[in-house]
Amino acid sequence: MAFISSGYNPDKPMENRITDIGPRHFEEFYPPVIKKNKGQWDYHEIVKPGVLKHVGLSGDVVYTVRVGAARLMSVTHIREICEIAEKHCGGHLRFTTRNNVEFMVETEAAVDALIADLASRKFAGGSQKFPVGGTGACVSNIVHTQGYAHCHTPATDASGPVKAVMDEMFTYFQSMTLPAMVRISLACCLNMCGAVHCSDIGIVGIHRKPPIVEHDRLDNICEVPLAVSACPTGAIKPAKVEIDGKKVNSVAVNASRCMYCGNCYTMCPAMPLASGEGDGIVLMVGGKVSNRISMPKFSKVVVAFIPNEPPRWPTLTKMIKQIVEVYAKEARKYERLGEWAERIGWEKFFELCDLEFTHHCIDDFRDPAYYTWRQSTQFKFTKHIEA
């Protein structure tokens, strides 16, 4: 990082100022074959894992090679991506909505050359820099948030568990042998930056301790009424506290009503709730956003707490692997994880996946909780029912 003036004059901030121009127009970036065939595509094929072939009504063809990406990328890494695009794709590339990188070429020969080049690029440790995959009935890139790297409320890390889980899922990234796509997402706190609440597998950081109240500074850096009204459960009340013989305005938290959502901390930095022993992960499964066959669904809590276990998060990865493997074996073709669980019934899901069902999995949040209980005699007998 260096400071060289751009031409901006702090004394005359409006001088030469350009504002409200928005992003660049997308057409400037289209590869020629895209520009020509836009809106005129006939059909597509997935030639092999990671390689799409789109055929235009014109007869034109574009091959897309999809490459896994870590999302948090250095300038150097992006320059290397640019170099590849220049070498093989006339300088064009794109990013997908799940943060993979796509290189587009027009012939099979070009595909082969591109893939050979990609395969040759490795990290120092020997692992692939640009793994090809992420198409069809696969595990694509894990959408995730910033975690310890760059956010202030995380209850778990992002890059760490993502890497650990993805290593375990890597064969599914490079193949298409699952019954349907399995979308895995991670959010490091309940703010859930991303569609984690509607993912086949959602990894979500949670706190388990009510916030610390830093009485000595709360009144200086927060507004008490804002902190009080931030709480969705009404657990926060204004309170007078004595510090060094002086009465100060602060708040009191009713621990038994707190569900550790962290919204008070968002509004008031004097109420942190992160904690080494308290924090960890909740595992949610069965969500989806596509309207294919069934309507979009929320993910459901199947493991209420998994401890943070850096650097390899063994419990988390084991559980996810278990779920994905049972699903792969049991579900029907085209059936998403949540569709499968609903078809067989959640009691069977827990049995087959060998997960413990705890009282934490039962909804107790507000009125809608009632609708998740079972108002029926329809259920399957599983080992959960004692003989």
Add this chain to the structure above:
Amino acid sequence: MAFISSGYNPDKPMENRITDIGPRHFEEFYPPVIKKNKGQWDYHEIVKPGVLKHVGLSGDVVYTVRVGAARLMSVTHIREICEIAEKHCGGHLRFTTRNNVEFMVETEAAVDALIADLASRKFAGGSQKFPVGGTGACVSNIVHTQGYAHCHTPATDASGPVKAVMDEMFTYFQSMTLPAMVRISLACCLNMCGAVHCSDIGIVGIHRKPPIVEHDRLDNICEVPLAVSACPTGAIKPAKVEIDGKKVNSVAVNASRCMYCGNCYTMCPAMPLASGEGDGIVLMVGGKVSNRISMPKFSKVVVAFIPNEPPRWPTLTKMIKQIVEVYAKEARKYERLGEWAERIGWEKFFELCDLEFTHHCIDDFRDPAYYTWRQSTQFKFTKHIEA
């Protein structure tokens, strides 16, 4: 009604007092064939509408003839029922959970004699006193509440609309040509005395005006805090009101928050809300309680308001007839009304039944309302969507 002492001595209420004996033991009332074969029934048949045949593992057979009943019965009518039972059934009979009367005999000849006798009994006007029916894929008796006859909160009558609707449904009572049973119930107010909220067709009386507040006597006959806390929407506040120059304690109702549920009136008779112009009927459809195929379901509001139109309730009966006839034509065998509506989608239900969909049909009661909105692009195009 006459006053002749039973032997009870008001001065010594405990003398000869018998308490806590409960109902009579059921076995005292069993017909012999029932007593003998209890727990040993093999299977049943419905010989014809209204006539069940149960076959025991012993080879014994009992025929049950089911007879429609008005539920509100006079002593005279019940004595006639007793007479029939004595004549044909050794003095035994029973009532069903939907208030029909069942006569049990042991031979086909006895069935014929019984039915001939029943058919011969008519009301002065010529209508059947003891219509046989109510089995299988039929419209059975309408379960209803007391209405104007004997309750204090009704928003509609019970016997009136029940008679009008049942007259229209009578062929379905005496046949088994529907796709599945259609259970019709009526409740004269939102207290819904009965399983109206889970009926194929639920007729429910509703008010549409916030309560009158009788300031001049409220404080005398109700407790203000009870009235205030009775309201589920928090529409009631304590208020001081001036009457003839004197301040009295009373309450004020925020009309825009009132949903006319009448709970305040239950708690405080100085807050009546019945009204000639305001009251009427809401029509709910698609509920069920059986666990057959699908889980039990609540009924849904499909017509938010139908005026009270005594004595024949023409709008109500027309709408019900329309729904039942479309259902009869469109649904699959064994498919209950609600199962059919869900399979084709509610938008199709409204289209096929030619019912207007109004904003009143959209849920706006508390958090769960959200889950009834459509979080999907899956819908069918109907005439409701303008071209």
Add this chain to the structure above:
Amino acid sequence: MFGYGGGVIGRYCDQPEMFPGVAHFHTVRLAQPSGKYYTAEYLRGIMDIWDLRGSGLTNMHGSTGDIVLLGTTTPQLEEIFFDVTHKMNTDLGGSGGNLRTPADCLGSSRCEFACYDTQDLCHTLTNDYQDELHRPAFPYKFKFKFDGCPNGCVASIARSDFSVIGTWKDDIRIDQDRVKAYVAGEFKPGGGSHSGRDWGKFDIVAEVVDRCPTGCMSYDGAKLSIDNANCTRCMHCINTMPAAVKIGAETGASILLGAKAPILDGAQMSSLLVPFVVVEQPYDEIKEVIENIWDWWMEEGKNRERVGETMKRLSFQKLLEVTNIKAMPQHVKEPRSNPYIFFKEEEVPGGFAHDEKAYRQRHMR
């Protein structure tokens, strides 16, 4: 009634001047016998009393299940009670904040689907809980209903706080010869429940196998098979072929809790609490569940709060705790979709306390 707190509903006419004869016009509820079987003799006895001492109008039966006698005057009340107990050996029903008169389907008395003796259970509990029935001590009304099987002919899941519904845990019994007889048209599907309309020839695959909600049935052209581990006992195959397909032999019941009408917070159906319980005299296991629930609800329930509302307010988890039942996936249709999970302090290492100093060493202010 002296010493009782329920069974009579005070009714006062809105127009006493116009109809002085019915200025007070109370309702009397009598406990009906389980299953609602009667002899003419008994009914006549009741009618005679009502003819003498009441309006002569009845409601046979009320929605809860009682014999409801509509309209009498205050002085007659004790006389009626005296007659009814002395002459008819019958008691009043419930009303007010107490146990309401329990009701049942006719169960095994005349139904091949019954998984337990609804009438015996209904009668026994009614008698064992006479005190709870007559002397209001509850926050609000409490209803028992007993269905012999999942068909729910007394609608217990919709109409009772405590719903007992028959079920079984072993395999559905299939008589393959009779299956063939159904296919051949010798038995009518549903026992003839759909006669009188041309639905075509009975198609066992379309009408039974394909309608099974779990898809756990198959028919190979001769033999009907069920993968019982995946059956949810919905009754459809049994209802459709009652002579050939029968409930299992190891029968019992499920217990569900909390049904109520819409007032105040919206209607509820009962929610599954005990998936399977053996139903045998003296019914101690069932009574234990009931009494645990009552103890809790009498302690925690607000005035005029049905137990369904109490469990909604205090959580299903709390209900499990007070009934000593372990959480299991059968309790839910689906697990929660929000991650707003409460933990008990003892479930969190170090409890709810933070090491504030250590925290501020890692995270400066």
Add this chain to the structure above:
Amino acid sequence: MFGYGGGVIGRYCDQPEMFPGVAHFHTVRLAQPSGKYYTAEYLRGIMDIWDLRGSGLTNMHGSTGDIVLLGTTTPQLEEIFFDVTHKMNTDLGGSGGNLRTPADCLGSSRCEFACYDTQDLCHTLTNDYQDELHRPAFPYKFKFKFDGCPNGCVASIARSDFSVIGTWKDDIRIDQDRVKAYVAGEFKPGGGSHSGRDWGKFDIVAEVVDRCPTGCMSYDGAKLSIDNANCTRCMHCINTMPAAVKIGAETGASILLGAKAPILDGAQMSSLLVPFVVVEQPYDEIKEVIENIWDWWMEEGKNRERVGETMKRLSFQKLLEVTNIKAMPQHVKEPRSNPYIFFKEEEVPGGFAHDEKAYRQRHMR
């Protein structure tokens, strides 16, 4: 940024003493081009700026869709903005209580399923609403996302307050020759999405017809037919046989409103508001819906209340009123199951007033 209220997220290190270099370490969000196509030249330009003026670490892309540049110091902010606008002809993205950077799937640029030009709509609205994007005037954040079809590749239904999802209103187009080719194995189902595992030979009935959620398809051994009036456009048949089965020709989009993450009241997905709208420049019809919603939400929305929460609090009916949309059954999955219906005073004859005297004539006290 001077004159802007969003695009930079202030980050201050928790341990400034230990890491003085990153004591403040802000995040800069740049608006990504619609569809996220790039030229290497452009990307290099951005990287050069970031190499010079930032940490060199990026988040490509953030979950909302921005190019996220992670970590720079306060004095660099205006410099970066100057460079980015002058050199790269690119603007900042959104943050705070404003319109967030809209995002889209690649749509018709490379997808045969696209029902409208997602990129053009995304770009046009982004530019037309630059003011709303840069200058926070909303109660809270507001997100647009644009999916070309119900497959939802940008997850708009889960991640955007205002979700535009392509659809069509005429018939699905079927090329029967190509259907035969699929059956013959000349095309792979799903374009080969399930290769590498032996799922058996493609079975059009089991894999397509029987999986249609509405049961509106049939296959007679040669011809595939669709009863389009009962199709809900779920895409399954199209996804499975993309060369033979195609979206209709009369295309447009559905508009859904209100998705949000769990904080505060639980997560929501967007709810259907406009079932079908034609999507054509200058997009006035869509903009009218947007602006009606904004006007209402800016008026009625509480501080930090997402529009999904506002509609939950004030009712779907209210939303329909402010957007001038008539209630229709498409708005709901099912009608309400409670009878707690509010009526407007003008809907009730005589309004809310009672004739108390007349009432007390009918009903004495």
